[in-house]
Structure formats: C-alpha cells, structure tokens
Amino acid sequence: MVGIVGYGAHIPRHRIKVEEIAKVWGADAPSYKKGLMLTQKSVPSPDTDTITLSVTAARNALLRAGKVNPVEIGAIYIGSESHPYAVKPSGTVVAEAIGATPEIHCADFEFACKAGSEAMFVCLGLVKSGYVKYALAIGADTSQGAPGDALEYSASAGAAAFIMGSDNLLAEAVDTYAYMTDTPDFWRREYQFYPQHGGRFTGEPAYFKHVTGCAEGMMKKVGMKPSDFNYVVFHQPNGKFPMRVGKMLGFKKEQIEPGWLTPRLGNTYSGSSPIGLTATLDIAKPGDMILMVSYGSGAGSDGFVWKVTDRINEVRDKAVRTTKLLDENITFVDYGTYAKFRHKIRKND
Amino acid sequence: MFPARAHREYPHRYRLEAGQCKKCGKVVFPRRLICPVCGHREFGKVILPDTGKLVSYSVIRVAPSQFTDEAPYAIGIAELTNGVKLMAQVADCDVDNIKVGMDIRIEFRRIQTDGHHGVLSYGYKFVPKWY
Amino acid sequence: MRDVAVVGVGLHKWGELWDKSLRDVFVEPALAAIDNAGVDHIDSMVVGCMSGGLFAGQEHLGSLLADYLGQAGIPASRVESACASGGLAFRTAFMEVASGMSDIVLAGGVEKMTDVSGDGATYALATAADQEYEVFNGATFPGLYALMAVAHMHKYGTTRDMLTAVAVKNHNNGSMNPYAQYPFKTTKQEVEESVMVASPLRIMDCSPITDGGAAVILTTVDIAKKLKKPIIKVIGSGHATDSIALHSREDMTTLRATTLAAERAFKMAGKTIKDIEFAEVHDCFTIAEIVVTESLGIFPAGKGGEAALRGETGLDGKFPINTSGGLKSKGHPVGATGIGQIIELVKQLSGVAENGRQLKKTPKIGLAQNMGGSGGSTLVHILEVI
Numbered sequence: 001m002v003g004i005v006g007y008g009a010h011i012p013r014h015r016i017k018v019e020e021i022a023k024v025w026g027a028d029a030p031s032y033k034k035g036l037m038l039t040q041k042s043v044p045s046p047d048t049d050t051i052t053l054s055v056t057a058a059r060n061a062l063l064r065a066g067k068v069n070p071v072e073i074g075a076i077y078i079g080s081e082s083h084p085y086a087v088k089p090s091g092t093v094v095a096e097a098i099g100a101t102p103e104i105h106c107a108d109f110e111f112a113c114k115a116g117s118e119a120m121f122v123c124l125g126l127v128k129s130g131y132v133k134y135a136l137a138i139g140a141d142t143s144q145g146a147p148g149d150a151l152e153y154s155a156s157a158g159a160a161a162f163i164m165g166s167d168n169l170l171a172e173a174v175d176t177y178a179y180m181t182d183t184p185d186f187w188r189r190e191y192q193f194y195p196q197h198g199g200r201f202t203g204e205p206a207y208f209k210h211v212t213g214c215a216e217g218m219m220k221k222v223g224m225k226p227s228d229f230n231y232v233v234f235h236q237p238n239g240k241f242p243m244r245v246g247k248m249l250g251f252k253k254e255q256i257e258p259g260w261l262t263p264r265l266g267n268t269y270s271g272s273s274p275i276g277l278t279a280t281l282d283i284a285k286p287g288d289m290i291l292m293v294s295y296g297s298g299a300g301s302d303g304f305v306w307k308v309t310d311r312i313n314e315v316r317d318k319a320v321r322t323t324k325l326l327d328e329n330i331t332f333v334d335y336g337t338y339a340k341f342r343h344k345i346r347k348n349d
Numbered sequence: 350m351f352p353a354r355a356h357r358e359y360p361h362r363y364r365l366e367a368g369q370c371k372k373c374g375k376v377v378f379p380r381r382l383i384c385p386v387c388g389h390r391e392f393g394k395v396i397l398p399d400t401g402k403l404v405s406y407s408v409i410r411v412a413p414s415q416f417t418d419e420a421p422y423a424i425g426i427a428e429l430t431n432g433v434k435l436m437a438q439v440a441d442c443d444v445d446n447i448k449v450g451m452d453i454r455i456e457f458r459r460i461q462t463d464g465h466h467g468v469l470s471y472g473y474k475f476v477p478k479w480y
Numbered sequence: 481m482r483d484v485a486v487v488g489v490g491l492h493k494w495g496e497l498w499d500k501s502l503r504d505v506f507v508e509p510a511l512a513a514i515d516n517a518g519v520d521h522i523d524s525m526v527v528g529c530m531s532g533g534l535f536a537g538q539e540h541l542g543s544l545l546a547d548y549l550g551q552a553g554i555p556a557s558r559v560e561s562a563c564a565s566g567g568l569a570f571r572t573a574f575m576e577v578a579s580g581m582s583d584i585v586l587a588g589g590v591e592k593m594t595d596v597s598g599d600g601a602t603y604a605l606a607t608a609a610d611q612e613y614e615v616f617n618g619a620t621f622p623g624l625y626a627l628m629a630v631a632h633m634h635k636y637g638t639t640r641d642m643l644t645a646v647a648v649k650n651h652n653n654g655s656m657n658p659y660a661q662y663p664f665k666t667t668k669q670e671v672e673e674s675v676m677v678a679s680p681l682r683i684m685d686c687s688p689i690t691d692g693g694a695a696v697i698l699t700t701v702d703i704a705k706k707l708k709k710p711i712i713k714v715i716g717s718g719h720a721t722d723s724i725a726l727h728s729r730e731d732m733t734t735l736r737a738t739t740l741a742a743e744r745a746f747k748m749a750g751k752t753i754k755d756i757e758f759a760e761v762h763d764c765f766t767i768a769e770i771v772v773t774e775s776l777g778i779f780p781a782g783k784g785g786e787a788a789l790r791g792e793t794g795l796d797g798k799f800p801i802n803t804s805g806g807l808k809s810k811g812h813p814v815g816a817t818g819i820g821q822i823i824e825l826v827k828q829l830s831g832v833a834e835n836g837r838q839l840k841k842t843p844k845i846g847l848a849q850n851m852g853g854s855g856g857s858t859l860v861h862i863l864e865v866i
Contacts, residue, residue: 013441046418047440047458051471055457084459084469093471097363097457320480329479331443340418347417349464358612379613405634405732407626408679409618413606414599416618424623426631426727434727436627438618449634460617472617 002128003172003306005068005165006315008060009278010053011158011265011325014043016338018153024335025148032153037239041156041266043338044142050080051090053159053271054140055097060319061136061161062098064170068163070100074132077122079115079270081188081195082142083108094138105132109270112186113235114296115139116160116270121302123164124173134165141269146194147344154238156266160274160322170315171281171290171306175222179214180300187297202297203241210301211235211245215293218303226250230288233259233276235295237267258283265326270296277306279322286310350461352468362472365399365455367433368392376433399455400478401429406451408444415461427453427475440474452478481578483701486863487709488517489823494692494811495661502536502592503548505813510549510588510695517697518707523582525549525556526572528565528589529815532558534604536592545590555582562608563764565589566694566818567850567859571717573698574861583703588695589816601689605814608853610725622678622686622765624726624854629680629767632733635782638770640680642785644671646766647684647808649794654805656837661690661811685766687806692813694820701866712829715845716751716862718744724856733782737858738775738849745847745860753777756862757843758799758828760821762851763806769793772849773801776860795837803828803837818850818859829865 017040022029033039044053062068076091083090091106109115109122116139123135140159145151164173185206188195198206211234219225226232232255234242239262246256259276268275273294280290290306339345358379360366367378372389378397383390406425409416416422423439425447439447440458453475461470490512497505506527514522527545532538539558546556561568566589573587593601606615609624632638648668654660666684674684704711720740726732746752753776761776763769770784778799779787787793793801804810804824807817827833831842845864851857 045440047438047460047474049459049469051469052456052458059457093363096359097471099364324480329477331441343418405627405631407623407630407681408676409620409623410679411620411622411675411677412618413602413620419618422618424617424619424627426627426732436614436617436619436725436727449630470616474617 001169001172002124002164002166003169004162005134005168005170006061006065006163007161007278007281008057008064008319009158009160009275009322009325010056010060012042012044012048013329013331014045014333014341015040015330016043016333016335020335021153035240036153037243038154038263038266040264041154042158043333043341044157045341048157049084049142050078050082050140051084051093053142053157054078054090054094054138054161057138057140057159057161058094058098058136061163063319064315065163066315066318067168068134068165070098071103073100073104073134073136073163075105075123075126075135076100077107077109077119078138078140079109079111079117079119080141081110081112081115081269082144111300112297113237113269113272114294114300114302116274117294117302120162120164120274120304121176121178124176127164127166134163137162137164139270139274141271143267143269144194144342151195151197154267156268158265158268158271158275160271160278162274168311169309170311171308174305174307177214177218177221177303178300179210179217183299185297185299206297206299207237207241207295208245208248210299211293211295212249214301214303215249215291218291218293218305222305224305228289229255229291231255231258231280231284232291233273233280234293235273236260236262236276239263261326275322281308281312282316282321282323284308284312286312350463350467350470355468355470365397365473367395367397369395376431378433378435397433398430401427401453403439403447403449403451403453403475404428404434405449406439406447423447425475438474441476454478482580484574484577484698484714485701485704486696486712486714486822486826487699487704487707488513488519488697489826490516490695491659491820491823492693493659494690494813496594497691498594500691502532502538502590503545505592505691506545506588506590506693507548509693510586513586513695513697519584519697521584522551522554522586522697523584524554524576525551525586525588526569527556527558528569528818529558530560530562530565530591531604531607534607535601536595561857562852563762563814564818564850564852564857564859565815566820567848567861568719568818570696570818570822570861571719571859574714574717577698577700584697584699586695586697587819588693589819590693591813591815592691593689593813594691598689613725620678622681625765625767626678626681627726628732628771628854632767632771635733638785640672642770642789643685643766644668645788646763646769647671649788650763650802650806650808653795653803653837654809656835657805657810658834660805660809661688662809663805681765681767687764687808687812690811690813692811692816692820694816694823696819696822710830711866712826713864713866714861715864716745716749718742718748718860720744721857722855724853726854733771735771735775735851735855735858737855738772738851738860741858741860742776742849745862749862751862755845756847757845758803758839759801759847759849760804760824761801761849763802763808764812766808768851769801769806772851776849795839800839803833803839821848821850822861825863829863
C-alpha cells in the first residue's frame with residue numbers, strides 16, 4: 001500500500017483583481033468574471049519563485065509527515081512550467097533547503113499544468129517498487145500570461161507538496177491512470193517569455209477530451225462511479241471548466257467545491273489540482289474517497305483515486321490549511337505593482 | 350556573484366544551521382572557529398528556530414540596484430526564540446505598520462538574482478507571523 | 481614613547497570635484513600641510529583610504545601618492561579601517577613618531593567618491609558592513625544606522641526632533657566653514673520634509689558623497705619647538721573594534737568600540753571626559769552623533785538626543801560638537817574624514833577657525849572620534865595645546 005504521508009501547500013500573499021487587469025486593457029470586467037468564473041488571482045512578489053514556493057510547501061508537508069527524516073526521502077520531483085533556471089534543477093535547491101541531500105534522486109518535470117501530478121505519479125511508482133522509502137512530489141508555478149491576453153487574468157502562483165511513502169499514510173493511493181495524446185493547445189517555445197495558446201481549441205478537443213477521458217478511464221479501472229466519491233478535484237484553468245467537466249461526468253457541485261480554488265486563487269498551473277487536493281484533504285474525513293484528475297496542455301491527464309485514512313485527523317492541523325493561505329492575510333496590488341513584481345516593465349540591466 | 354561565494358553559505362542560508370559551543374553552549378550564527386564567549390574551539394551543529402521577535406527595523410526607500418524591484422522593503426533584526434539575533438528583510442508586510450516586538454517567522458525566499466544571467470541566491474527573510 | 485605634536489595641516493574645499501582625480505585630491509592638501517608645517521622633508525607617510533579600488537579602480541596608494549607628492553622613495557603606506565581609515569592613518573603616524581622610528585610623518589586621508597555612480601558608491605560603502613549577513617540581505621548604510629535609530633527611539637524615546645536638531649546645528653556650523661561641501665544653513669522643515677532614505681532617516685540625516693583629501697604633519701614636540709610652532713600635542717590615542725554586523729552586538733543602542741577607544745585615549749592622556757572642552761565626532765548620520773556623544777560619556781545613555789535638542793552641543797553650548805559642520809555639512813570623503821576632524825581640532829585649539837565658528841573661549845583640549853562602518857572600528861584622539 002502506498003500513498004501520501006504528508007502534504008502541504010503554499011500561496012503567495014498578494015492578489016490582483018480581475019477588474020484591475022481589465023481596466024488596463026479596456027476589457028469588460030463583469031463579463032470576464034462571469035465567463036472565467038474568476039474574481040482574482042495570486043501574485044508572487046519578486047522574491048518568490050517556483051523554488052521558494054516549493055520549499056515552503058515541502059516544509060509544510062514535512063510538518064504533516066511527522067516522523068519522516070528528510071534524509072530518508074529518496075527522490076524529489078518538481079513539476080513546473082516556471083522553473084527559475086533554463087538549465088539547473090529546481091529540485092536540488094529544495095532538497096538542500098529541507099536537508100534531504102545528498103542521497104536523493106532529482107529531476108525537474110515539465111508538462112504544462114500537469115507537471116505536478118506527473119511528479120506525484122512517478123513518486124508513487126518509485127515508492128511502490130521499493131526503490132525509495134519516501135519520495136517528494138511538488139507542483140509549483142509562478143505562471144505568466146502575456147499582458148492583455150485572456151491568460152493574464154488567471155495565471156497565478158502557488159505550490160503543493162506531497163511526501164509519498166508506504167506506511168503511516170494519511171491517504172492511500174488506491175490506483176492511478178494516465179491519458180495522453182499529442183494536442184498542441186498551449187505552448188511556449190524556448191527563449192519566449194510568455195506562452196501562446198489555441199484559443200477555443202484549448203476547450204473541447206483539449207481540456208474536456210482529456211479530463212473526461214482520464215476520469216472515465218480511472219473510474220472504470222477501479223470499478224467506481226461518480227457517486228462513490230466524496231470529493232473530486234480537477235485541473236482548474238479557470239473557475240468554469242472544472243465545474244462544467246464535473247457536470248458532464250456526473251459529479252455534483254458539492255463534490256467539487258472544497259478543491260475548487262481557482263475563483264479566488266487563479267490558475268496555479270502545475271500547482272492547480274495538487275493545491276486543490278490539499279484543500280480537500282484539509283476537510284476530508286477518514287474513509288473518504290477522492291478522485292483527482294489533472295490536465296496539462298500538450299496534452300494529457302493523470303488520474304488518482306485516494307482513500308483517506310484515520311491519520312488525517314491527527315495531521316491536518318500540524319501545518320497551515322490551504323484555505324487559510326488563500327483567504328486570510330492577503331493584500332491586493334494594483335496593476336503597476338503587479339507589472340513591477342512580474343518583471344513586465346523594461347528597465348536598464 | 351560568483352557561485353562559490355554563495356554556495357559555501359548554503360547551510361546557513363538554506364537551513365539556518367548554526368554552531369553551538371560544546372563548552373559554554375553559546376549559539377553562533379554564522380558558524381565560527383572559536384567561541385566568542387569562552388574561547389572553546391569545538392562546536393556542535395544546531396538548527397535555529399524559525400520564529401522570533403523584531404528588535405529593530407527600517408524601511409529602505411533608496412535601494413541598491415539589485416533590490417529596486419522590491420523597494421520599498423523593510424529590513425529588520427530579529428531575536429529568535431533561542432536568543433540568537435540575525436538581520437534579514439521583512440517580507441510580505443505592510444511597511445507602514447511594522448513594530449518593534451512584532452512576531453516574525455522565517456521563510457525561504459529569493460534574495461538576489463545577479464541580473465538576468467547570474468546564479469540565483471536564496472536565503473531567509475522574516476515575514477509577519479500571522480498564524 | 482616620545483611626545484608627539486601636530487605641526488602642520490592641509491585641507492582643500494571638499495565636494496563633488498569633477499575636475500580632480502584621486503591623486504589631485506590628495507596631493508593638494510598634502511602639499512599644503514608640508515608648507516604649513518614649514519618642514520623641508522618628510523620621513524614617511526601614512527594615507528587612510530577606504531576603497532581606492534572600488535571608487536577609483538586604484539590600489540597601491542602609498543607608492544602612487546608618495547610619487548605624486550614628490551616623495552618617491554620614502555616609506556609610504558595606505559591603511560584601511562572603512563570610514564575610520566583617516567583616524568587610523570593618524571594613529572599609525574603618531575605611533576611611528578612616538579616610537580622613534582621616524583621624526584616627521586605625514587598622516588593623510590583621501591577618498592575620490594564621484595568617479596562611480598550613486599549605486600557604485602553605495603556598493604563600495606556597503607563593503608564596510610558584513611557582506612554575507614547584512615549587505616547580502618539588502619542592508620544599506622543608512623539602513624543599518626536606521627536600525628540603530630529605531631532601537632534607540634524604542635529604548636529611550638529619542639525623537640525625530642532630536643535627529644533634526646543635530647542636522648540643523650551641524651549645517652549652521654558648516655555654513656561658517658569655507659572648506660565644507662554644503663556650507664549652508666538648513667531648517668527643521670527642510671530636514672523633516674527631505675527625501676526618505678531608510679526610515680526614519682531622511683537624506684538630511686545623512687552625510688553626503690564627497691571627494692576630499694586632508695593631511696597633517698606629525699613630529700616630536702622637540703622638533704615642533706625648533707620649528708617655532710604652537711605646540712598642539714597628541715596626548716591620547718585610542719583604537720578599538722567591535723563586531724561589524726549590528727546583529728552580533730549585545731546592544732545596538734550604544735557603540736562599544738567608541739567607548740573602548742575613548743577609555744584607552746583617556747588613559748593615555750590621564751584625562752577624563754570632563755577635561756574635554758569640545759569634540760569632532762563621526763556624524764555620518766544624525767543618529768550616529770547622538771549615540772556617539774553617549775558612548776563617549778559626554779551625556780548619559782539615552783540623553784544625547786535631548787542634549788542636542790536643548791542646544792548643549794551648539795557653538796555656544798556647554799559641550800560643542802562638530803564645530804566644523806561635521807560629516808553632515810563639511811562632507812564625508814570617507815578616508816579623509818578622520819584627518820579632517822584632527823584639522824578642526826588644531827584650528828580651534830589654535831584659535832583660527834574661520835568665519836565666526838571659532839569657540840569664544842579658545843579651548844585647550846579637544847577630542848576627535850572617527851568611526852568605521854556601523855561602529856565596527858573607532859579611533860579616538862585627544863589633542864591639547866601646551
């Protein structure tokens with residue numbers, strides 16, 4: 001039996017409202033808010049990047065993992081589309097910062113918004129095979145949308161970390177499933193600062209096809225149906241897509257809502273469904289079943305069926321809850337500050 | 350910044366590793382080769398606590414070029430719960446409402462970037478302890 | 481030890497000297513000091529400079545400056561103790577004469593600070609702080625003194641008014657100093673509305689970036705008598721160090737190196753603070769003057785600000801501080817500052833301070849305190865007319 005031994009999230013403190021971005025680009029804020037089902041997004045300050053978010057999330061995961069000694073972690077995989085270096089791993093910094101070096105395997109993952117769930121998938125496999133005792137999977141991003149593009153309203157920052165192991169689980173990974181095709185709905189070429197996307201091509205042939213394909217395949221593999229799950233967490237590029245795909249698959253709003261954070265968080269890309277899972281674990285009860293389906297453009301989805309154990313009650317408050325990070329102690333910034341924080345202003349070197 | 354200069358400080362900056370004098374118990378951060386209190390030369394390794402209180406602060410308005418993106422930013426000296434004092438930026442705070450005695454927590458942050466080409470330097474900052 | 485006297489001083493107007501190089505800035509006052517002393521040679525030379533390398537790309541200053549002074553061949557060295565480099569040059573020259581190694585020694589100081597951008601100057605100055613544990617984390621020099629100011633305010637109730645009083649007083653004094661970089665008076669309103677640099681310190685709490693040099697000639701009292709000069713004797717010299725990182729100190733509302741250096745100078749002189757009639761102190765920031773006057777024992781701990789506010793440190797006060805205008809008005813070419821302070825002592829003790837800033841009753845004994853970094857090093861010298 002393998003699964004989650006510790007989990008933790010981190011979300012930057014700053015937020016920007018849809019209205020503030022719409023004002024600058026002359027867009028109609030009310031229709032954007034309704035269309036995207038999104039009111040605001042998180043904004044990383046200049047001292048925050050995928051590495052720093054990962055370290056804080058990983059430390060929160062260690063707090064919940066309890067007796068895990070960082071040196072027992074045999075692998076660290078960070079999924080992100082905003083690794084601070086083009087060449088040089090993010091994972092080495094994080095492993096060093098939590099004291100997990102030097103006997104540890106490391107790789108940085110990239111698969112648009114599903115790089116984080118990929119890390120989770122691979123970590124479970126390594127633990128299950130017995131190659132490592134514990135493995136640390138992180139999904140983190142400080143994603144950038146091009147100024148004025150629809151993505152600018154949603155591209156946000158956050159991280160979730162999961163320590164996978166085979167004993168002392170707080171959630172058992174009942175099974176996993178993956179579904180992937182080559183579908184170019186969103187991409188960023190080397191040396192380009194902002195990603196590009198295929199507009200409406202990102203919807204039906206991309207997100208909806210892969211998420212439904214993965215969810216259905218996952219449920220079929222374990223012989224379960226939507227009503228067998230207490231909760232479901234989907235990748236959430238905006239507020240609307242996960243609600244719609246949930247309805248298409250036969251899930252109720254109540255099953256989706258605890259992990260549905262995008263309306264007030266934005267799309268944290270590789271952090272999206274992983275952070276949603278942390279918020280869901282924060283309120284889950286022993287015995288609860290959770291379906292998680294990620295999505296990454298390019299395109300593919302990873303599916304997980306989690307069964308929450310008794311240990312959740314002991315550990316959930318050993319670290320800060322995700323909704324607390326999301327809703328408390330936040331500061332709204334104006335577009336100028338956001339532009340400065342996100343290096344959108346041309347300066348002298 | 351040449352990478353070797355930052356690299357040798359990682360134990361301090363990444364993990365808050367300090368030395369503790371094996372004779373008198375004095376905790377030194379960063380590590381030293383001789384105890385400033387008793388002159389003993391053997392130290393054990395301890396990890397600093399990650400919470401404390403601010404003993405002084407200032408809000409930097411005129412910032413060196415590597416910190417202009419963050420200006421105005423606060424710096425402060427905090428006394429950690431074990432009595433060790435250290436200086437760092439106070440991040441994620443309302444710069445108009447910092448106070449001596451404020452509870453802080455240490456977080457891992459990017460400190461310097463060395464332009465668009467150099468090695469990234471990470472380390473510790475204080476943030477207000479709000480939970 | 482032989483008795484040592486200052487027999488010549490040389491200064492030029494400090495400021496942003498766009499047409500002068502590092503060597504010009506030094507040689508001009510050094511020649512003036514030699515002329516003023518009336519000596520026909522110098523045996524040796526010690527120059528204080530904080531960072532010729534970072535400010536002007538030039539090290540190896542002992543040889544360069546001796547050559548351009550027309551003294552190639554003499555032993556010449558450059559000493560460094562950040563902003564206290566000038567004071568250290570003076571002490572080194574003093575020891576050389578006192579020990580009998582040399583008879584006539586030039587002690588100089590120089591800094592050419594405007595050959596780099598403001599950011600470059602900030603970088604160079606910040607090398608006097610702990611690079612890895614202060615500067616790395618975003619500390620600036622105004623920021624470090626601001627940390628001291630906030631701690632002092634918190635502990636003792638020191639106020640904005642008190643900091644302002646220091647700036648207004650020093651600019652008033654400096655307005656009478658023809659060598660000052662900023663010889664103008666200022667007002668409470670100007671100070672308190674000036675640009676915020678590092679709260680609570682505003683630009684008018686800060687000493688400026690300055691090009692400047694200064695030099696004095698030290699010799700034995702016996703030789704001084706032969707030169708038929710007024711005998712201004714160096715009766716005390718004290719030097720002390722402290723942690724350069726502010727956070728490593730037990731108490732950042734006092735300057736331990738200043739207290740220790742003063743104790744050593746007083747011990748050598750056989751004097752106490754009560755014997756001192758006036759002082760030049762290192763007011764790199766207004767808060768520094770307040771803390772220094774307390775650390776020297778002129779005022780009790782926590783009372784320096786009130787004393788400044790009451791006017792006790794003015795020209796007519798009971799303990800005049802920085803009659804020259806201090807670093808604030810006169811300028812702060814870091815390596816030259818300590819020598820500049822000695823020159824003001826010599827002028828006041830000789831009764832020749834210009835333009836009405838001469839103390840009414842010509843003093844007999846004065847003290848100079850020159851400090852490096854945020855107080856990590858301090859030189860204290862006591863001069864007496866005999």
